[in-house]
Amino acid sequence: MASLRWSIDAGPPQVAAISRRITTIGSGRANEISIAHPSLEPSHAQIIFDGRDFILSELNGKAIIEVNGRKKRRSKLQHGDTILLGELEFSFSLLGEGLVSQAAEDASGREQYELLGMRKLAEFNRRLAELETVSLQLESFLDAIIDVTGSQKGLLILLEGDQPRIAAARHVREPDFSPSVDVLSDSIIQKVVETRRPLVVSDAMNDALFSRSESVMRLQLSSVMVAPLIFRGQMIGLIHLGNDDVVNLFDDSSLDVLTVFAGQAALLLHNALVLDELKLDRDRLSSELEGKRFGEIIGSSAILQEVFRKVERVAPTEISVLITGETGTGKELIAREIHRRSNRSDGPFVVVNCGAIPENLLESELFGHVKGAFTGAVATRAGRFQQAEGGTLFLDELGEMPLHLQVKLLRALQERMVQRVGADRPEPVDIRIVAATHRDLPKMIEEGTFREDLYYRLNVVNLHLPPLRERGEDTVVIARYLLKREAETLNPAITGFTPEAIAAIRAYRWPGNVRQLENRLKKALVLSDGPLIDASDLDLDTEGAEPELKPLNVAREEFSRRYILEALERNGGNRTQTAADLGVDPRTIFRYLERGDASKGKV
Numbered sequence: 001m002a003s004l005r006w007s008i009d010a011g012p013p014q015v016a017a018i019s020r021r022i023t024t025i026g027s028g029r030a031n032e033i034s035i036a037h038p039s040l041e042p043s044h045a046q047i048i049f050d051g052r053d054f055i056l057s058e059l060n061g062k063a064i065i066e067v068n069g070r071k072k073r074r075s076k077l078q079h080g081d082t083i084l085l086g087e088l089e090f091s092f093s094l095l096g097e098g099l100v101s102q103a104a105e106d107a108s109g110r111e112q113y114e115l116l117g118m119r120k121l122a123e124f125n126r127r128l129a130e131l132e133t134v135s136l137q138l139e140s141f142l143d144a145i146i147d148v149t150g151s152q153k154g155l156l157i158l159l160e161g162d163q164p165r166i167a168a169a170r171h172v173r174e175p176d177f178s179p180s181v182d183v184l185s186d187s188i189i190q191k192v193v194e195t196r197r198p199l200v201v202s203d204a205m206n207d208a209l210f211s212r213s214e215s216v217m218r219l220q221l222s223s224v225m226v227a228p229l230i231f232r233g234q235m236i237g238l239i240h241l242g243n244d245d246v247v248n249l250f251d252d253s254s255l256d257v258l259t260v261f262a263g264q265a266a267l268l269l270h271n272a273l274v275l276d277e278l279k280l281d282r283d284r285l286s287s288e289l290e291g292k293r294f295g296e297i298i299g300s301s302a303i304l305q306e307v308f309r310k311v312e313r314v315a316p317t318e319i320s321v322l323i324t325g326e327t328g329t330g331k332e333l334i335a336r337e338i339h340r341r342s343n344r345s346d347g348p349f350v351v352v353n354c355g356a357i358p359e360n361l362l363e364s365e366l367f368g369h370v371k372g373a374f375t376g377a378v379a380t381r382a383g384r385f386q387q388a389e390g391g392t393l394f395l396d397e398l399g400e401m402p403l404h405l406q407v408k409l410l411r412a413l414q415e416r417m418v419q420r421v422g423a424d425r426p427e428p429v430d431i432r433i434v435a436a437t438h439r440d441l442p443k444m445i446e447e448g449t450f451r452e453d454l455y456y457r458l459n460v461v462n463l464h465l466p467p468l469r470e471r472g473e474d475t476v477v478i479a480r481y482l483l484k485r486e487a488e489t490l491n492p493a494i495t496g497f498t499p500e501a502i503a504a505i506r507a508y509r510w511p512g513n514v515r516q517l518e519n520r521l522k523k524a525l526v527l528s529d530g531p532l533i534d535a536s537d538l539d540l541d542t543e544g545a546e547p548e549l550k551p552l553n554v555a556r557e558e559f560s561r562r563y564i565l566e567a568l569e570r571n572g573g574n575r576t577q578t579a580a581d582l583g584v585d586p587r588t589i590f591r592y593l594e595r596g597d598a599s600k601g602k603v
Contacts, residue, residue: 005091023047039086138168155240198227225250229266295337299474303466315341323436325465327570328515331436339392347391355400373422385418388431399439410454468510490525504535512570
C-alpha cells in the first residue's frame with residue numbers, strides 16, 4: 001500500500017497510508033492527512049488514485065508544491081519521489097512503511113527480493129489498467145503474485161456478502177476446488193477471515209493445527225500462504241497460495257511482499273469492481289432511458305407524458321401548432337418530433353428564430369427577395385417559406401416578430417401564397433407551420449403588440465412545455481442522460497454524480513431549464529478532476545446559503561449582475577435577446593459584463 005513519510009522540526013518520522021481514492025492533505029482537520037503546520041494551507045493538496053497511477057494536485061492556488069525540486073501544480077508520483085508541501089518535505093513510497101522499515105533492518109538478500117516484488121507490483125499496475133474486465137484483472141493479479149512468490153498454485157477468493165466465491169484459480173483442477181465450494185469451511189481460510197491477518201503454514205502436511213485443512217488435503221500442499229484483501233476496513237477477499245513440492249517455501253519476507261500486493265490489490269480491485277458496477281449501472285440507465293425517451297426528449301413525468309400524447313395525435317395532421325413554455329424547455333425538440341412523426345417527414349425542417357434576425361432583414365429571410373429589391377440584393381434569393389416547401393417551417397420566438405410582418409405572415413398562412421420582396425406576383429407554397437414562444441401572447445394581444453387573428457390562426461393546438469422544476473425526478477434522469485452523452489467527448493473518465501450532486505440537482509429550481517442544466521454539466525465535465533461530479537462542480541453547493549449583509553448599493557449591484565448573467569445563460573449568451581427580455585438597452589448588458597471583468601469575477 002502506498003504511503004507518505006515526513007517529520008516536523010527534526011522530530012520522529014510520521015507515516016500515513018494512501019488507502020483511499022482521494023487523499024487530501026492540509027492543516028484543516030477535515031483532511032485525510034491533517035498536519036498542523038503554519039506553511040500548509042487548510043486544503044493544500046490531494047493525491048488521487050485512478051486505478052493505475054497516483055496523481056498529486058493542488059487544492060489551493062496559494063499552495064506551494066514541489067516534486068523532486070520542481071514546482072508543480074499536478075504531477076504523477078513515482079516510488080521514492082520527494083514532495084515539498086509548504087515547508088514540509090514528504091517521501092512517497094509504493095511499498096507499505098512496515099516493509100520499508102524491515103528492509104532497512106535486514107538487507108541480507110531480502111532487499112533484492114523486495115525490489116523484485118516492487119517491480120512486479122509496478123508491472124501488475126500497468127497490466128491491470130490495460131485489461132477491460134474484472135475477471136481478466138483478477139487473473140492477471142494472481143499470475144503476478146504466483147510469479148513473485150514462487151508458488152505453484154493459487155486461489156483468489158472474493159467475499160460477496162455471505163456468498164464467498166473463487167474468482168480466479170491457477171494450476172488448480174476444478175474437481176479439487178470449484179467456485180461452488182464453501183471455501184469458508186477451510187480451516188486456514190477461516191483463520192485468516194477471523195483474525196484479518198495474513199498467515200504462513202511452513203509444513204502444512206505435518207502441521208498439527210492445519211494438516212486436516214480442506215485445501216491442504218485436496219491440493220496436497222506442503223507450503224501455504226494466505227493474506228486478506230482489506231479496503232477501508234472491509235475484507236473484500238483473500239489470496240491463497242500454495243506449493244506441493246517444497247516445505248518452508250514461504251518466510252516472513254514472502255509474507256511481507258504478499259501483504260504489499262494484497263494492500264495494493266485491494267484498492268485496485270475495489271475500484272475495478274466499482275467500475276464494473278458502474279458499467280452495469282450505465283447499461284441499466286441506458287435501458288431505462290429508452291423507456292423514457294420520446295424522440296430526442298427525455299422524461300417520464302405525468303405532465304410531460306400528456307404533451308407526448310398530444311404530439312402523437314397532432315403530428316399526422318396538417319393542423320398548426322403553437323408550442324409555449326419557458327426558454328430552455330425543449331420547444332424546438334418538440335417541433336422536430338412533430339415533423340418526424342408527420343406525413344411531411346421526408347421534406348425539409350426549416351427553423352427561423354424570429355428574435356435573432358434584425359427586423360429590417362426578417363421579411364427577406366421569411367419570404368425571399370428578387371435581385372435589386374434593395375441595396376445589397378445582388379441576386380434573387382428564396383426565403384425560408386420556399387426552402388420549407390413540402391416540409392415544416394418552425395417559427396421560433398414568434399413573440400419577437402414586429403406587427404407589420406405579422407400581417408404578411410397571416411396573409412401567407414391564409415392564402416398559402418408568399419410574395420418575395422420586390423416581386424410583382426405571389427407564389428404558392430406547400431408547408432406546415434409550427435410556432436413557438438416563451439412570451440405571454442394573450443397579454444401581448446391586450447397590449448396591442450401581437451395580432452389576435454394571427455394568434456388564433458397559429459394556436460389551433462397548443463402544447464405547453466412545463467419548466468424543469470415542475471417535472472420531478474425528470475431533472476435527475478435528464479442530468480444522467482446528458483452526462484452519459486457529453487462525457488464521451490469532454491471527459492470519459494467521469495462516470496457519474498456524487499449523492500450530494502444528485503440532491504443539489506433535485507433541490508435547484510433551474511430557471512434556465514434543460515439548457516442551463518446542460519451548460520452547467522458541460523462546464524463541470526471540463527473542470528472536474530475526479531471520476532464523480534460533485535455539487536460544487538455544478539456551482540450548486542452554495543444554493544440556499546444564508547447571505548451575508550452588505551451595503552444596499554453593493555447588494556443591488558451584485559444582484560443586477562447575477563440576474564443579467566442568469567438571463568444570458570438562459571438565452572445561450574445572446575446579449576441582444578437578453579436586453580430585449582430585460583427591457584434595457586444592450587449597452588447596459590455590456591456595461592455590467594465589463595464591470596465584472598474589471599473586478600476579476602468578485603461581483
